[in-house]
Amino acid sequence: MRRSDQVSGATSRGARAARELIVGAALVLALAGCSGSPEEVVRTSGALADGFEIEPGSGLVGAVFPRGAAGQLAVLRVDGDLPRVFEGYVRQAEELGYPVGSEGGGVDAECSGPDDGEDDQIVGDDATEDDPVEGRFRTECAASGLEMSESEVSVLSVRGLGEADGTGYIVLETDQHSNEVPERPALAAEGPVASPTDDELAPDLAPSTDVPPLHIVEGSELVTDPLPSGCTTGGYVAVLEVTGELMPVMRGYLEQFTDTTGFTSEGLVGDDEEPRVIAEAAGGGSLNALGVAGDPSYVLIERCND
Structure with a gap:
């Protein structure tokens, strides 16, 4: 550039x-x-x-x-x-x-x-x-x-x-x-896991094939209602503020991602300042969580149906 x-x-x-x-x-x-x-x-x-x-x-x-x-x-x-x-x-x-x-x-x-x-x-x-x-x-x-x-x-x-x-x-x-694949080392999978709440993350934007639907986990709150993504077949972008600890929140979303029908993930990768969860489904698009540590910390969740 x-x-x-x-x-x-x-x-x-x-x-x-x-x-x-x-x-x-x-x-x-x-x-x-x-x-x-x-x-x-x-x-x-x-x-x-x-x-x-x-x-x-x-x-x-x-x-x-x-x-x-x-x-x-x-x-x-x-x-x-x-x-x-x-x-x-x-x-x-x-x-x-x-x-x-x-x-x-x-x-x-x-x-x-x-x-x-x-x-x-x-x-x-x-x-x-x-x-x-x-x-x-x-x-x-x-x-x-x-x-x-x-x-x-x-x-x-x-x-x-x-x-x-x-x-x-x-x-x-x-x-x-x-052409170089970025190195994203694995983060420790063991540790506290935030439990899901009763509130769905994006009930109006998530595809019906996401079973069970993704829920907000304890220790995180939506900053604003999720936005429709720019993906061709739909999806959403959600910004959440972390009110607890970042890593348990990320593990909570990881656990839900891999429980969603068809999705697989290599787990938490990156580092403690910018942890990531990257999940994909064959023919079902992607489901990613990106964390940014700070005071407060934030999490971005992206669902692309493509």
């Missing part, structure tokens, strides 16, 4: 970042509301991933999570005018040298939604009122880029989901795939 000149351009946004710090506390209150713990938005300014900065009008949900081999994923809450905020992240991507809309495989950044009134709470031209997966959102914005070389593939995805009032979420993903 071409970074040397473009990343330096990110420093030109320093003055803007300073201004954002002045109003940051007020924006946190506006975005997170008074719903109590866990707070949905933890930060409204500063660095995100790979040179990106938080756009005004949006705030980071949870943590910035590791993505793939060398990328990162961030979920952001937008307090209004989602297309404008979305365009800001696309503009940053272009300034940083990501191939948005390039011949290398990118698609033009665009937003789509129904034109026949606010009662149709659907996303995109292909959604229907009979599809409950995307019934929460009216607008979808999407931009992506793919750049290939002999040794590396660089990927960018910016996806926005807008509600009827203009608020919504943006999922920003970057990754770099190389």
